[in-house]
Amino acid sequence: MDELRRQGKEQYVGFELQMAGARNVKAARALLADYDNDIDKLKAAEPWLFGAGAAAPAQMGATGLPNAGAATDEGATMRR
Template identity: 60%
Template sequence: MKATRVILDEHENDVDKLEEAESWLFADAPARAQGGKTGLPNAGTSSDEGKTMRRCRTLAGLDDSDEK
């Protein structure tokens, strides 16, 4: 709030002047990207729950052959 008041004071408490001088303050926030920088899921991830579980078991050093 303090910073906002200082900036507004610098523009004579006129919101229109502030918007004209500092338009970035009034811009819509960009949409948050999903996934990595490309917008795609991160490499090595799986959307299949079974594949994900097998991968986790492999990384943990567990053998899938003992499953019933």
């Protein structure tokens, strides 16, 4: 029964961190003990860990390489 309570508390903390906008819940949970388990204190002290900090570079489109299954001109000609 104690194990279920512990798991429930961990899930609750993870959910609260997600709702606060944590980019990495595992890292935020590790630092949370340093701030008396107060998410607001953690968010104020470590803004980079939450969405309000510096924006992470967004991934942009394709790599510029052809798809592995894309037909080249040579392959298209051979099928005709």
